[in-house]
Amino acid sequence: MTNLTHLNIAQALEGLKKKEFTSVELTQAHVKATEEFRHLNAYVTETSELALKQAAESDARRAKGQVGLLEGIPLAIKDLYCTKGVRTTASSRILDNFVPPYESTVSGNLFRDGAVMLGKTSLDEFAMGSSNTTSAYGNVISPWKRNNGDNADLVPGGSSGGSSAIVAARAAMGATGTDTGGSIRQPASFTGIAGIKPTYGRCSRWGIIAFASSLDQAGPFARTVEDCALMLRSMAGYDPKDSTCADRPVPDYTAALTGNVKGLRVGIPKEYNVEGLSPEIAKLWDQGKDWLKSGGAEIVDISLPHSKYALPVYYIIAPAECSSNLARYDGIRYGVRAEGESLNDVYMNTRAQGFGDEVKRRIMIGTYVLSAGYYDAYYTKAQKIRRLIAEDFARAFEKCDVILSPTAPSAAFAIGENQDDPIKMYLNDVFTIPASLAGLPGMSVPAGLDSQGLPLGLQIIGKAWDEETVLRTGHFVETAANFTAMPQMLMKKAA
Amino acid sequence: MDKATVKKVATLARLAITEAEQEKFATQLGGILKWVEMMGEVNTDNVEPLANVVNIDLKLRPDIVNDGDIRDAVLANAPEALEGFFVVPKVVE
Numbered sequence A: 001m002t003n004l005t006h007l008n009i010a011q012a013l014e015g016l017k018k019k020e021f022t023s024v025e026l027t028q029a030h031v032k033a034t035e036e037f038r039h040l041n042a043y044v045t046e047t048s049e050l051a052l053k054q055a056a057e058s059d060a061r062r063a064k065g066q067v068g069l070l071e072g073i074p075l076a077i078k079d080l081y082c083t084k085g086v087r088t089t090a091s092s093r094i095l096d097n098f099v100p101p102y103e104s105t106v107s108g109n110l111f112r113d114g115a116v117m118l119g120k121t122s123l124d125e126f127a128m129g130s131s132n133t134t135s136a137y138g139n140v141i142s143p144w145k146r147n148n149g150d151n152a153d154l155v156p157g158g159s160s161g162g163s164s165a166i167v168a169a170r171a172a173m174g175a176t177g178t179d180t181g182g183s184i185r186q187p188a189s190f191t192g193i194a195g196i197k198p199t200y201g202r203c204s205r206w207g208i209i210a211f212a213s214s215l216d217q218a219g220p221f222a223r224t225v226e227d228c229a230l231m232l233r234s235m236a237g238y239d240p241k242d243s244t245c246a247d248r249p250v251p252d253y254t255a256a257l258t259g260n261v262k263g264l265r266v267g268i269p270k271e272y273n274v275e276g277l278s279p280e281i282a283k284l285w286d287q288g289k290d291w292l293k294s295g296g297a298e299i300v301d302i303s304l305p306h307s308k309y310a311l312p313v314y315y316i317i318a319p320a321e322c323s324s325n326l327a328r329y330d331g332i333r334y335g336v337r338a339e340g341e342s343l344n345d346v347y348m349n350t351r352a353q354g355f356g357d358e359v360k361r362r363i364m365i366g367t368y369v370l371s372a373g374y375y376d377a378y379y380t381k382a383q384k385i386r387r388l389i390a391e392d393f394a395r396a397f398e399k400c401d402v403i404l405s406p407t408a409p410s411a412a413f414a415i416g417e418n419q420d421d422p423i424k425m426y427l428n429d430v431f432t433i434p435a436s437l438a439g440l441p442g443m444s445v446p447a448g449l450d451s452q453g454l455p456l457g458l459q460i461i462g463k464a465w466d467e468e469t470v471l472r473t474g475h476f477v478e479t480a481a482n483f484t485a486m487p488q489m490l491m492k493k494a495a
Numbered sequence B: 001m002d003k004a005t006v007k008k009v010a011t012l013a014r015l016a017i018t019e020a021e022q023e024k025f026a027t028q029l030g031g032i033l034k035w036v037e038m039m040g041e042v043n044t045d046n047v048e049p050l051a052n053v054v055n056i057d058l059k060l061r062p063d064i065v066n067d068g069d070i071r072d073a074v075l076a077n078a079p080e081a082l083e084g085f086f087v088v089p090k091v092v093e
Helices: A009-017 A023-036 A048-063 A105-112 A161-168 A185-191 A225-235 A279-294 A307-328 A343-354 A357-369 A375-396 A422-429 A433-437 A467-481 A488-494 B003-012 B019-041 B071-075
Strands: A043-046 A074-078 A116-121 A174-179 A194-197 A217-222 A265-269 A298-302 A402-406 A442-449 A455-462
Touching: A009 A023, A009 A225, A023 A048, A023 A074, A023 A116, A043 A161, A048 A116, A074 A105, A074 A161, A105 A174, A105 A225, A116 A161, A161 A174, A161 A185, A161 A217, A174 A194, A174 A225, A185 A194, A185 A442, A185 A455, A194 A225, A194 A467, A217 A225, A225 A442, A225 A467, A265 A279, A279 A298, A279 A402, A279 A442, A279 A455, A279 A467, A307 A357, A307 A375, A307 A422, A307 A433, A307 B019, A357 A375, A357 B003, A357 B019, A375 A433, A375 B019, A402 A467, A422 B019, A442 A467, A455 A467, B003 B019
Parallel strands: A074 A116, A074 A174, A265 A298, A265 A402
Antiparallel strands: A043 A116, A174 A217, A194 A217, A194 A442, A402 A455, A442 A455
């Protein structure tokens, strides 16, 4: 029998349809893989029993001819999505015992369409980080290793690191992520899989634990662009419970994957050729241009002049919104409470014990920039530059249809590297943050390996609401790159 | 950023903070604030702040109750609840 965990979603849907296997069999194979890869620490909570129950229900539905878009497909859900009756922690001690009495709209959409949940994946605490090393439940390890024999444990990227690691390890067919400044795209790049952050407003944020509300957006991880298209179609859509969620029809994204980029205008932002860009990444970027050119696309030089200010702007706006959003964790209505003599002491102690250092840093930065006397100098100033950044993109998109860039400035680094200085860690998101600030869709596609054998991704940024062109371009790049490398941990298993 | 400022900000944010942490955060937060100073290079005269990137009109809906009668669900995650209420330390002497 085929190795069920090495199928992609589209293939598995076909196999289920042809009755080659059942959802229970498919799910059992993934539950077994979950156990084999437990050392990656990708899950905060495994839900194997629930998964097998959902799979049996899915098989029963299928027998009756009720077949959803993702009927019977086992997926992992980032532990930032509230799941009814299943513990949801945001990888924070402060929510260690939180069991939501409701379901997030996006995870609910996936279940409506027949998906099966394998577990809740770990993340950087409250999605604040780029390495999955700020989780209260320990580091997540990537299934990839450098080929130099150093055997160092590598980060899976962040914040959606549990999701990226488990999909790369072939222990889940796809996973949900959230992307505030790059938290889907950078982990996808680090682990050799695909991931898309849709336009801000495409997916409902209702029931997803908030970090920075004007930036947070849900999106899928999968091993192919087609699978991302399938998942996004299910996840997206209007929700009256999120006032920023757009009432627009959701296209059949798979129909956009035509393989044709003839006449497509691909913008290359000169500002992304940053000082110190690794020659390997520059080479891959050039390779991407060549692939698209050979398919009949036109390469256009563009300028996004305010790019260099995107990181500082983000590190004002995101902490400002986080300090406000995280004010709700006070140990009174839910979460873990620390005792204190007065009510104020309860608040102070609960938050001091419940939050990790990165979260505290961002809450304090946010509190500072929103405080009297600093508001205009920092927060208003950042919001003004945010407009200039959005206008840069609007002008660029008069000349091009999509933008091509590297996803991240490096391949995955070892756990512990980049830890000494917060700013060094923040630089990971230099190519992903500008599109986040402008609310634009962006996707990472695995495009090659570096000299150490680690995956590198290329990023495709599109116009607002034009995920279809992003996916079409991503699909073309994916086909041209023919990325077949597998994480070493899987090779070892097979051998 | 000095330790006193860190302490003040931590108090505003309701975070208990030790002496050692004040020292550490003063250095780190100071570094971040210095780094963001580069925003000053950008001329933002006559630029409107951008708070929301999504250009959609907010929808109106009838002002009717569409939820409720879920007291026990609301209280289910409370660290301490009693007779249908959240319990907090005494706030009035």
